[in-house]
Amino acid sequence: MAKVQNIKGMRDHLPPAMMLRQYITRTITQVCERYGFEPLQTPVVEYAEALEGKLGDDESLIYRFEDHGGRRLALRYDQTVPLARVVAQYAGQITLPWRRYALGPSYRGERPARGRYREFYQADADIVGSSSPLADAEIVAMLSETLAALGFPDFVTLLNHRQIIGGIARVSGLDEVAAGSVYRAIDKFDKIGADGVREELLRSGVNAEAAEHILALVQIEGSSAEILAELEARLDHDARATAAIANLRAIIHGLEQMGVPASRYKIAPRLARGLSYYTGMVFEAITPHWPEGSLLGGGRYDELVGQFAGRSLPTVGLAFGIDRLHDVMEELNLGPRPTSTAVAYVTCFSPELAAESLALAAELRAAGVNTLINLDGGGLGKQFKEADRKGVRYALVIGPDEVTRGEVVVKDLRDGTQRTVERNGVAAQLS
RNA sequence: GUGCCUGUAGCUCAAUGGUUAGAGCGCCUGACUGUGGAUCAGGAGGCUGUGGGUUCGAAACCCAUCAGGCACCCCA
Numbered sequence: 001m002a003k004v005q006n007i008k009g010m011r012d013h014l015p016p017a018m019m020l021r022q023y024i025t026r027t028i029t030q031v032c033e034r035y036g037f038e039p040l041q042t043p044v045v046e047y048a049e050a051l052e053g054k055l056g057d058d059e060s061l062i063y064r065f066e067d068h069g070g071r072r073l074a075l076r077y078d079q080t081v082p083l084a085r086v087v088a089q090y091a092g093q094i095t096l097p098w099r100r101y102a103l104g105p106s107y108r109g110e111r112p113a114r115g116r117y118r119e120f121y122q123a124d125a126d127i128v129g130s131s132s133p134l135a136d137a138e139i140v141a142m143l144s145e146t147l148a149a150l151g152f153p154d155f156v157t158l159l160n161h162r163q164i165i166g167g168i169a170r171v172s173g174l175d176e177v178a179a180g181s182v183y184r185a186i187d188k189f190d191k192i193g194a195d196g197v198r199e200e201l202l203r204s205g206v207n208a209e210a211a212e213h214i215l216a217l218v219q220i221e222g223s224s225a226e227i228l229a230e231l232e233a234r235l236d237h238d239a240r241a242t243a244a245i246a247n248l249r250a251i252i253h254g255l256e257q258m259g260v261p262a263s264r265y266k267i268a269p270r271l272a273r274g275l276s277y278y279t280g281m282v283f284e285a286i287t288p289h290w291p292e293g294s295l296l297g298g299g300r301y302d303e304l305v306g307q308f309a310g311r312s313l314p315t316v317g318l319a320f321g322i323d324r325l326h327d328v329m330e331e332l333n334l335g336p337r338p339t340s341t342a343v344a345y346v347t348c349f350s351p352e353l354a355a356e357s358l359a360l361a362a363e364l365r366a367a368g369v370n371t372l373i374n375l376d377g378g379g380l381g382k383q384f385k386e387a388d389r390k391g392v393r394y395a396l397v398i399g400p401d402e403v404t405r406g407e408v409v410v411k412d413l414r415d416g417t418q419r420t421v422e423r424n425g426v427a428a429q430l431s
Numbered sequence: 432g433u434g435c436c437u438g439u440a441g442c443u444c445a446a447u448g449g450u451u452a453g454a455g456c457g458c459c460u461g462a463c464u465g466u467g468g469a470u471c472a473g474g475a476g477g478c479u480g481u482g483g484g485u486u487c488g489a490a491a492c493c494c495a496u497c498a499g500g501c502a503c504c505c506c507a
Contacts, residue, residue: 061432113499116506413468
Protein backbone atom coordinates (compact mmCIF):
# COMPACT_ATOMS: atom_id res chain seq x y z
CA MET A 1 0.00 0.00 0.00
CA ALA A 2 1.11 3.52 -0.76
CA LYS A 3 2.18 5.85 2.01
CA VAL A 4 -0.72 7.37 3.87
CA GLN A 5 0.86 10.75 4.04
CA ASN A 6 0.88 14.23 2.61
CA ILE A 7 3.64 15.62 0.48
CA LYS A 8 5.83 17.89 2.59
CA GLY A 9 4.41 21.36 2.82
CA MET A 10 1.12 20.36 1.20
CA ARG A 11 -1.96 20.08 3.33
CA ASP A 12 -5.38 18.55 3.48
CA HIS A 13 -8.07 20.92 4.58
CA LEU A 14 -10.66 19.04 6.61
CA PRO A 15 -14.21 20.36 6.94
CA PRO A 16 -13.74 22.57 10.02
CA ALA A 17 -10.77 24.31 8.41
CA MET A 18 -12.40 24.36 5.03
CA MET A 19 -15.48 26.17 6.32
CA LEU A 20 -13.31 29.02 7.56
CA ARG A 21 -11.30 29.02 4.34
CA GLN A 22 -14.48 29.28 2.32
CA TYR A 23 -15.63 32.16 4.46
CA ILE A 24 -12.34 33.89 3.71
CA THR A 25 -12.49 33.29 -0.03
CA ARG A 26 -16.17 34.22 -0.19
CA THR A 27 -15.48 37.49 1.59
CA ILE A 28 -12.57 38.32 -0.70
CA THR A 29 -14.62 37.42 -3.77
CA GLN A 30 -17.51 39.59 -2.62
CA VAL A 31 -15.35 42.63 -2.04
CA CYS A 32 -13.46 42.14 -5.31
CA GLU A 33 -16.71 41.97 -7.23
CA ARG A 34 -18.06 44.96 -5.37
CA TYR A 35 -15.18 46.86 -6.91
CA GLY A 36 -15.99 45.41 -10.31
CA PHE A 37 -13.09 42.96 -10.55
CA GLU A 38 -13.69 40.06 -12.92
CA PRO A 39 -12.83 36.44 -12.16
CA LEU A 40 -10.06 34.62 -14.00
CA GLN A 41 -8.84 31.07 -13.72
CA THR A 42 -5.76 29.65 -15.41
CA PRO A 43 -4.05 26.23 -15.22
CA VAL A 44 -1.59 25.57 -12.42
CA VAL A 45 0.81 24.19 -15.05
CA GLU A 46 2.65 26.51 -17.42
CA TYR A 47 5.57 26.13 -19.79
CA ALA A 48 8.67 26.30 -17.64
CA GLU A 49 10.21 28.98 -19.81
CA ALA A 50 7.18 31.19 -19.20
CA LEU A 51 7.88 31.15 -15.48
CA GLU A 52 11.65 31.31 -15.58
CA GLY A 53 13.54 34.54 -15.38
CA LYS A 54 10.84 36.43 -13.53
CA LEU A 55 11.56 35.50 -9.96
CA GLY A 56 15.04 36.89 -9.58
CA ASP A 57 18.08 34.87 -8.66
CA ASP A 58 16.51 32.02 -6.74
CA GLU A 59 14.59 29.85 -9.14
CA SER A 60 15.36 26.57 -7.44
CA LEU A 61 12.02 26.85 -5.70
CA ILE A 62 10.07 26.37 -8.93
CA TYR A 63 8.58 22.90 -9.31
CA ARG A 64 9.64 21.69 -12.74
CA PHE A 65 8.95 18.47 -14.58
CA GLU A 66 8.61 16.96 -18.00
CA ASP A 67 5.37 15.62 -19.37
CA HIS A 68 5.01 12.49 -21.52
CA GLY A 69 5.72 14.49 -24.63
CA GLY A 70 9.01 15.77 -23.26
CA ARG A 71 7.71 19.32 -22.76
CA ARG A 72 9.40 21.28 -19.99
CA LEU A 73 6.63 22.33 -17.65
CA ALA A 74 6.41 24.01 -14.27
CA LEU A 75 3.85 24.71 -11.57
CA ARG A 76 3.03 28.37 -11.20
CA TYR A 77 4.51 30.00 -8.12
CA ASP A 78 2.11 32.92 -8.13
CA GLN A 79 -0.74 34.25 -10.23
CA THR A 80 1.09 37.21 -11.67
CA VAL A 81 2.97 35.51 -14.48
CA PRO A 82 -0.18 33.69 -15.66
CA LEU A 83 -1.91 37.07 -15.63
CA ALA A 84 0.78 38.52 -17.85
CA ARG A 85 0.47 35.57 -20.21
CA VAL A 86 -3.30 35.93 -20.43
CA VAL A 87 -3.13 39.64 -21.07
CA ALA A 88 -0.76 39.08 -23.97
CA GLN A 89 -2.58 36.06 -25.35
CA TYR A 90 -6.09 37.52 -25.30
CA ALA A 91 -5.17 41.13 -25.96
CA GLY A 92 -8.08 41.59 -28.36
CA GLN A 93 -10.67 40.35 -25.87
CA ILE A 94 -9.64 42.38 -22.88
CA THR A 95 -10.61 45.97 -22.36
CA LEU A 96 -8.08 47.97 -20.44
CA PRO A 97 -7.84 48.94 -17.71
CA TRP A 98 -8.66 45.40 -16.63
CA ARG A 99 -9.52 44.57 -13.06
CA ARG A 100 -9.30 40.86 -12.46
CA TYR A 101 -9.08 38.56 -9.47
CA ALA A 102 -7.85 34.98 -9.44
CA LEU A 103 -8.17 32.43 -6.68
CA GLY A 104 -6.26 29.21 -6.57
CA PRO A 105 -3.18 27.28 -5.55
CA SER A 106 0.42 28.10 -6.36
CA TYR A 107 3.57 26.14 -5.58
CA ARG A 108 6.99 26.93 -4.24
CA GLY A 109 9.60 24.42 -3.13
CA GLU A 110 10.53 26.33 0.00
CA ARG A 111 11.10 25.05 3.48
CA PRO A 112 7.63 25.01 5.03
CA ALA A 113 6.85 26.88 8.24
CA ARG A 114 3.82 28.23 10.00
CA GLY A 115 1.82 30.38 7.60
CA ARG A 116 3.97 29.22 4.75
CA TYR A 117 3.51 26.13 2.64
CA ARG A 118 4.64 24.55 -0.60
CA GLU A 119 1.12 24.48 -1.89
CA PHE A 120 -0.59 27.70 -0.97
CA TYR A 121 -3.77 29.42 -2.01
CA GLN A 122 -3.75 33.02 -3.07
CA ALA A 123 -6.39 35.46 -4.12
CA ASP A 124 -4.73 37.88 -6.48
CA ALA A 125 -6.36 41.14 -7.50
CA ASP A 126 -4.76 43.37 -10.07
CA ILE A 127 -5.55 46.38 -12.21
CA VAL A 128 -3.80 46.05 -15.55
CA GLY A 129 -3.27 48.94 -17.89
CA SER A 130 -3.57 52.00 -15.72
CA SER A 131 -0.81 54.07 -14.22
CA SER A 132 -3.23 56.33 -12.40
CA PRO A 133 -2.61 56.73 -8.69
CA LEU A 134 -6.33 56.08 -8.35
CA ALA A 135 -5.65 52.49 -9.39
CA ASP A 136 -3.10 52.18 -6.56
CA ALA A 137 -5.57 53.75 -4.17
CA GLU A 138 -8.34 51.43 -5.29
CA ILE A 139 -6.24 48.36 -4.53
CA VAL A 140 -5.46 49.65 -1.05
CA ALA A 141 -9.09 50.65 -0.46
CA MET A 142 -10.24 47.21 -1.48
CA LEU A 143 -7.76 45.44 0.74
CA SER A 144 -8.80 47.62 3.67
CA GLU A 145 -12.41 46.78 3.13
CA THR A 146 -11.62 43.08 2.84
CA LEU A 147 -9.61 42.87 6.06
CA ALA A 148 -12.31 44.83 7.88
CA ALA A 149 -14.98 42.50 6.49
CA LEU A 150 -12.98 39.49 7.67
CA GLY A 151 -13.10 40.90 11.17
CA PHE A 152 -9.55 42.10 11.74
CA PRO A 153 -9.94 44.64 14.55
CA ASP A 154 -6.84 46.66 13.87
CA PHE A 155 -4.64 46.42 10.86
CA VAL A 156 -2.59 48.97 9.01
CA THR A 157 -1.41 49.02 5.45
CA LEU A 158 2.14 50.27 5.31
CA LEU A 159 2.87 52.23 2.15
CA ASN A 160 6.14 53.02 0.51
CA HIS A 161 7.53 53.57 -2.95
CA ARG A 162 10.37 51.83 -4.72
CA GLN A 163 11.82 55.13 -5.83
CA ILE A 164 11.86 56.47 -2.29
CA ILE A 165 14.01 53.53 -1.28
CA GLY A 166 16.00 54.03 -4.46
CA GLY A 167 16.37 57.70 -3.59
CA ILE A 168 17.57 56.87 -0.10
CA ALA A 169 20.22 54.65 -1.62
CA ARG A 170 21.23 57.20 -4.25
CA VAL A 171 21.37 60.14 -1.86
CA SER A 172 23.59 57.98 0.33
CA GLY A 173 25.93 57.60 -2.59
CA LEU A 174 25.16 54.00 -3.51
CA ASP A 175 24.71 52.56 -6.97
CA GLU A 176 21.84 50.35 -8.09
CA VAL A 177 23.73 47.15 -7.32
CA ALA A 178 24.42 48.12 -3.72
CA ALA A 179 20.83 49.27 -3.44
CA GLY A 180 19.64 45.66 -3.45
CA SER A 181 21.34 44.84 -0.19
CA VAL A 182 20.07 48.12 1.22
CA TYR A 183 16.51 47.04 0.46
CA ARG A 184 16.98 43.74 2.19
CA ALA A 185 18.64 45.29 5.21
CA ILE A 186 16.07 47.99 5.90
CA ASP A 187 13.23 45.58 5.35
CA LYS A 188 14.44 43.79 8.46
CA PHE A 189 14.46 46.93 10.58
CA ASP A 190 11.52 46.01 12.75
CA LYS A 191 12.96 42.58 13.34
CA ILE A 192 16.63 43.31 14.02
CA GLY A 193 16.52 46.99 15.03
CA ALA A 194 18.66 49.94 14.02
CA ASP A 195 21.86 48.34 15.25
CA GLY A 196 21.17 45.17 13.33
CA VAL A 197 20.49 47.08 10.15
CA ARG A 198 23.64 49.15 10.59
CA GLU A 199 25.66 45.99 11.03
CA GLU A 200 24.13 44.46 7.95
CA LEU A 201 24.70 47.59 5.86
CA LEU A 202 28.34 47.79 6.90
CA ARG A 203 28.81 44.12 6.17
CA SER A 204 27.46 44.55 2.66
CA GLY A 205 30.01 47.24 1.94
CA VAL A 206 28.11 50.43 2.71
CA ASN A 207 30.36 53.00 4.36
CA ALA A 208 29.63 54.22 7.86
CA GLU A 209 28.50 57.68 6.85
CA ALA A 210 26.06 56.37 4.26
CA ALA A 211 24.74 53.82 6.72
CA GLU A 212 23.94 56.53 9.27
CA HIS A 213 22.26 58.59 6.59
CA ILE A 214 20.11 55.65 5.54
CA LEU A 215 19.19 54.86 9.14
CA ALA A 216 18.17 58.46 9.79
CA LEU A 217 15.96 58.61 6.70
CA VAL A 218 14.35 55.32 7.46
CA GLN A 219 13.47 56.28 11.02
CA ILE A 220 11.50 59.41 10.19
CA GLU A 221 8.32 59.30 12.25
CA GLY A 222 5.06 61.21 12.15
CA SER A 223 1.85 61.40 10.18
CA SER A 224 1.91 60.31 6.56
CA ALA A 225 2.00 63.92 5.39
CA GLU A 226 4.80 64.77 7.79
CA ILE A 227 6.89 61.80 6.75
CA LEU A 228 6.47 62.66 3.09
CA ALA A 229 7.36 66.30 3.73
CA GLU A 230 10.44 65.31 5.67
CA LEU A 231 11.52 62.84 2.99
CA GLU A 232 10.99 65.46 0.34
CA ALA A 233 13.20 67.89 2.20
CA ARG A 234 15.95 65.37 2.65
CA LEU A 235 15.80 63.80 -0.79
CA ASP A 236 15.14 66.90 -2.86
CA HIS A 237 18.07 66.45 -5.15
CA ASP A 238 16.71 63.21 -6.44
CA ALA A 239 14.19 63.65 -9.23
CA ARG A 240 12.82 60.12 -9.11
CA ALA A 241 12.31 60.22 -5.35
CA THR A 242 10.53 63.53 -5.66
CA ALA A 243 8.21 62.07 -8.27
CA ALA A 244 7.61 59.09 -6.00
CA ILE A 245 6.64 61.35 -3.13
CA ALA A 246 4.21 63.20 -5.38
CA ASN A 247 2.80 59.84 -6.46
CA LEU A 248 2.25 58.71 -2.87
CA ARG A 249 0.54 62.02 -2.09
CA ALA A 250 -1.80 61.46 -5.00
CA ILE A 251 -2.52 57.92 -3.82
CA ILE A 252 -3.27 59.13 -0.31
CA HIS A 253 -5.49 61.84 -1.71
CA GLY A 254 -7.35 59.13 -3.57
CA LEU A 255 -7.71 57.05 -0.42
CA GLU A 256 -9.18 60.05 1.40
CA GLN A 257 -11.66 60.65 -1.40
CA MET A 258 -12.61 56.98 -1.41
CA GLY A 259 -13.42 57.22 2.28
CA VAL A 260 -10.68 54.96 3.62
CA PRO A 261 -10.05 55.91 7.27
CA ALA A 262 -6.62 57.48 7.79
CA SER A 263 -5.97 55.00 10.60
CA ARG A 264 -5.91 52.20 8.03
CA TYR A 265 -2.76 53.23 6.21
CA LYS A 266 0.58 54.82 6.94
CA ILE A 267 3.68 55.85 5.05
CA ALA A 268 6.50 53.56 6.12
CA PRO A 269 9.93 54.43 4.69
CA ARG A 270 11.25 51.19 6.19
CA LEU A 271 9.08 48.96 4.06
CA ALA A 272 11.08 47.45 1.22
CA ARG A 273 9.65 44.10 0.05
CA GLY A 274 11.90 41.69 -1.71
CA LEU A 275 10.29 41.11 -5.06
CA SER A 276 12.48 42.80 -7.58
CA TYR A 277 9.77 43.51 -10.11
CA TYR A 278 8.07 46.28 -8.15
CA THR A 279 8.52 49.69 -9.74
CA GLY A 280 6.23 52.02 -7.81
CA MET A 281 4.13 51.89 -4.68
CA VAL A 282 4.72 48.90 -2.44
CA PHE A 283 2.62 47.95 0.56
CA GLU A 284 2.06 45.41 3.26
CA ALA A 285 -0.83 44.96 5.65
CA ILE A 286 0.11 44.13 9.20
CA THR A 287 -1.67 43.63 12.50
CA PRO A 288 -0.09 43.99 15.94
CA HIS A 289 -1.55 40.63 16.91
CA TRP A 290 0.58 38.81 14.39
CA PRO A 291 4.08 40.21 14.71
CA GLU A 292 5.60 37.36 12.72
CA GLY A 293 4.84 38.89 9.37
CA SER A 294 2.49 40.59 6.98
CA LEU A 295 -1.04 39.50 6.19
CA LEU A 296 -0.63 40.34 2.56
CA GLY A 297 1.45 42.46 0.29
CA GLY A 298 1.57 43.97 -3.13
CA GLY A 299 2.49 46.94 -5.18
CA ARG A 300 2.92 48.40 -8.61
CA TYR A 301 4.92 46.57 -11.22
CA ASP A 302 4.83 48.35 -14.52
CA GLU A 303 7.22 46.18 -16.51
CA LEU A 304 6.31 42.58 -15.74
CA VAL A 305 2.88 42.16 -17.30
CA GLY A 306 3.96 43.76 -20.56
CA GLN A 307 6.88 41.37 -21.02
CA PHE A 308 4.72 38.82 -22.82
CA ALA A 309 2.86 41.43 -24.81
CA GLY A 310 5.98 43.30 -25.81
CA ARG A 311 4.65 46.62 -24.61
CA SER A 312 4.36 48.51 -21.39
CA LEU A 313 1.36 47.56 -19.27
CA PRO A 314 1.38 49.40 -15.97
CA THR A 315 -0.14 47.18 -13.32
CA VAL A 316 -0.86 47.41 -9.62
CA GLY A 317 -2.06 44.54 -7.52
CA LEU A 318 -1.91 42.42 -4.44
CA ALA A 319 -2.09 38.85 -3.24
CA PHE A 320 -4.13 37.68 -0.28
CA GLY A 321 -2.46 34.62 1.19
CA ILE A 322 -5.43 32.45 2.08
CA ASP A 323 -3.36 30.05 4.18
CA ARG A 324 -1.77 32.82 6.15
CA LEU A 325 -5.07 34.65 6.68
CA HIS A 326 -6.54 31.36 7.83
CA ASP A 327 -3.70 30.68 10.27
CA VAL A 328 -3.90 34.19 11.71
CA MET A 329 -7.67 34.16 12.02
CA GLU A 330 -7.50 30.80 13.72
CA GLU A 331 -4.88 32.13 16.11
CA LEU A 332 -6.83 35.32 16.84
CA ASN A 333 -10.16 33.50 16.91
CA LEU A 334 -11.66 35.72 14.22
CA GLY A 335 -14.54 35.06 11.89
CA PRO A 336 -17.50 32.72 12.18
CA ARG A 337 -16.87 29.12 13.13
CA PRO A 338 -19.64 27.15 11.56
CA THR A 339 -19.65 23.56 12.76
CA SER A 340 -21.82 22.25 9.97
CA THR A 341 -23.08 23.10 6.53
CA ALA A 342 -26.51 21.83 7.56
CA VAL A 343 -28.88 23.60 9.93
CA ALA A 344 -31.49 20.87 10.21
CA TYR A 345 -31.32 17.13 10.84
CA VAL A 346 -34.44 15.15 10.04
CA THR A 347 -34.68 12.04 12.18
CA CYS A 348 -36.30 8.84 11.02
CA PHE A 349 -38.80 7.55 13.54
CA SER A 350 -39.23 4.09 12.08
CA PRO A 351 -38.85 2.33 8.73
CA GLU A 352 -42.61 2.74 8.18
CA LEU A 353 -42.34 6.49 8.56
CA ALA A 354 -39.15 6.91 6.51
CA ALA A 355 -41.22 8.27 3.62
CA GLU A 356 -42.51 11.08 5.85
CA SER A 357 -39.00 12.01 6.92
CA LEU A 358 -37.72 12.04 3.36
CA ALA A 359 -40.65 14.14 2.20
CA LEU A 360 -40.07 16.59 5.04
CA ALA A 361 -36.38 16.85 4.14
CA ALA A 362 -37.29 17.49 0.51
CA GLU A 363 -39.69 20.26 1.56
CA LEU A 364 -37.03 21.90 3.69
CA ARG A 365 -34.46 21.74 0.93
CA ALA A 366 -36.94 23.18 -1.54
CA ALA A 367 -37.39 26.04 0.90
CA GLY A 368 -33.64 26.61 0.98
CA VAL A 369 -32.83 25.02 4.31
CA ASN A 370 -29.63 22.95 4.33
CA THR A 371 -30.88 19.63 5.60
CA LEU A 372 -29.34 16.35 6.68
CA ILE A 373 -31.34 13.13 6.90
CA ASN A 374 -30.81 10.06 8.97
CA LEU A 375 -29.55 7.16 6.90
CA ASP A 376 -29.06 4.22 9.18
CA GLY A 377 -32.01 4.22 11.52
CA GLY A 378 -31.51 3.49 15.18
CA GLY A 379 -33.21 5.00 18.17
CA LEU A 380 -34.00 8.67 18.40
CA GLY A 381 -31.34 9.03 21.06
CA LYS A 382 -28.68 7.82 18.70
CA GLN A 383 -29.96 10.07 15.96
CA PHE A 384 -29.98 13.12 18.23
CA LYS A 385 -26.47 12.30 19.18
CA GLU A 386 -25.40 12.15 15.57
CA ALA A 387 -27.07 15.49 14.86
CA ASP A 388 -25.34 17.01 17.85
CA ARG A 389 -21.94 15.63 16.86
CA LYS A 390 -22.33 16.96 13.37
CA GLY A 391 -22.89 20.40 14.84
CA VAL A 392 -26.35 20.76 13.35
CA ARG A 393 -28.52 23.19 15.26
CA TYR A 394 -32.02 21.74 14.84
CA ALA A 395 -33.18 18.14 15.11
CA LEU A 396 -36.63 17.46 13.68
CA VAL A 397 -38.87 14.61 14.74
CA ILE A 398 -41.80 13.39 12.70
CA GLY A 399 -43.37 10.40 14.41
CA PRO A 400 -46.89 8.89 14.31
CA ASP A 401 -48.46 11.64 16.43
CA GLU A 402 -46.92 14.41 14.36
CA VAL A 403 -47.95 12.81 11.08
CA THR A 404 -51.60 12.57 12.09
CA ARG A 405 -51.66 16.15 13.33
CA GLY A 406 -49.63 17.59 10.47
CA GLU A 407 -46.94 18.78 12.83
CA VAL A 408 -43.20 18.49 13.36
CA VAL A 409 -41.20 18.60 16.57
CA VAL A 410 -38.28 21.01 16.34
CA LYS A 411 -35.59 20.68 18.96
CA ASP A 412 -32.88 23.30 19.26
CA LEU A 413 -29.80 21.31 20.16
CA ARG A 414 -28.00 24.40 21.31
CA ASP A 415 -30.19 25.12 24.32
CA GLY A 416 -32.25 21.94 24.46
CA THR A 417 -35.59 23.69 23.98
CA GLN A 418 -38.18 22.03 21.84
CA ARG A 419 -41.47 23.03 20.30
CA THR A 420 -44.12 21.61 18.06
CA VAL A 421 -44.87 23.53 14.89
CA GLU A 422 -47.13 23.25 11.87
CA ARG A 423 -45.43 21.10 9.28
CA ASN A 424 -45.95 23.52 6.42
CA GLY A 425 -44.43 26.35 8.38
CA VAL A 426 -41.30 24.56 9.63
CA ALA A 427 -38.83 26.01 7.15
CA ALA A 428 -39.64 29.54 8.24
CA GLN A 429 -38.87 28.61 11.85
CA LEU A 430 -35.38 27.48 11.08
CA SER A 431 -33.20 30.52 10.61
C1' G B 432 18.79 25.18 0.35
C1' U B 433 21.77 25.61 5.63
C1' G B 434 21.56 25.03 11.08
C1' C B 435 18.81 23.51 15.63
C1' C B 436 14.56 20.95 18.10
C1' U B 437 10.61 17.27 17.86
C1' G B 438 7.89 12.57 16.31
C1' U B 439 4.38 7.17 21.54
C1' A B 440 -3.72 5.46 20.74
C1' G B 441 -8.10 9.94 16.85
C1' C B 442 -6.17 14.38 20.29
C1' U B 443 -3.00 16.10 24.59
C1' C B 444 0.77 13.72 26.95
C1' A B 445 3.26 9.60 30.55
C1' A B 446 6.67 5.43 30.78
C1' U B 447 16.02 5.18 34.94
C1' G B 448 18.09 0.87 28.43
C1' G B 449 14.67 -4.08 31.89
C1' U B 450 7.78 -8.16 32.51
C1' U B 451 2.34 -7.78 28.50
C1' A B 452 3.93 0.56 26.50
C1' G B 453 -0.12 3.64 30.22
C1' A B 454 -3.54 7.96 31.55
C1' G B 455 -7.00 11.87 30.45
C1' C B 456 -10.14 13.42 26.67
C1' G B 457 -12.52 11.49 22.34
C1' C B 458 -14.79 7.05 19.91
C1' C B 459 -18.21 2.40 20.09
C1' U B 460 -21.98 -0.49 23.09
C1' G B 461 -25.35 -0.61 27.05
C1' A B 462 -28.12 1.27 31.71
C1' C B 463 -32.42 4.75 28.68
C1' U B 464 -38.71 0.80 24.07
C1' G B 465 -40.33 9.07 21.34
C1' U B 466 -34.96 12.79 22.71
C1' G B 467 -28.16 14.63 22.31
C1' G B 468 -24.79 16.86 26.26
C1' A B 469 -24.45 14.68 32.54
C1' U B 470 -23.43 10.06 35.41
C1' C B 471 -22.23 4.87 35.67
C1' A B 472 -20.62 0.04 33.52
C1' G B 473 -18.25 -2.37 29.65
C1' G B 474 -15.45 -2.34 24.85
C1' A B 475 -12.43 -1.21 20.64
C1' G B 476 -8.14 1.27 19.47
C1' G B 477 -0.41 0.85 19.05
C1' C B 478 4.90 -2.87 14.30
C1' U B 479 6.35 3.81 19.76
C1' G B 480 6.70 7.93 11.88
C1' U B 481 9.64 4.42 8.58
C1' G B 482 14.23 1.44 7.57
C1' G B 483 18.77 -0.15 9.39
C1' G B 484 22.41 -0.55 13.53
C1' U B 485 24.41 -0.98 18.89
C1' U B 486 22.80 -4.29 23.04
C1' C B 487 21.40 -10.30 26.59
C1' G B 488 17.42 -6.60 26.16
C1' A B 489 15.54 -0.27 22.58
C1' A B 490 9.85 3.94 22.70
C1' A B 491 14.60 5.56 24.87
C1' C B 492 21.28 5.22 22.32
C1' C B 493 23.58 5.69 16.91
C1' C B 494 22.83 6.32 11.39
C1' A B 495 19.60 7.13 7.38
C1' U B 496 14.91 8.57 5.70
C1' C B 497 10.00 10.81 5.97
C1' A B 498 7.06 14.46 8.43
C1' G B 499 6.31 18.79 11.78
C1' G B 500 8.23 23.22 14.44
C1' C B 501 12.00 27.31 15.11
C1' A B 502 16.05 30.45 13.16
C1' C B 503 18.53 31.96 8.52
C1' C B 504 17.18 32.88 3.40
C1' C B 505 13.00 34.45 1.01
C1' C B 506 8.09 35.60 0.85
C1' A B 507 1.87 35.09 0.79
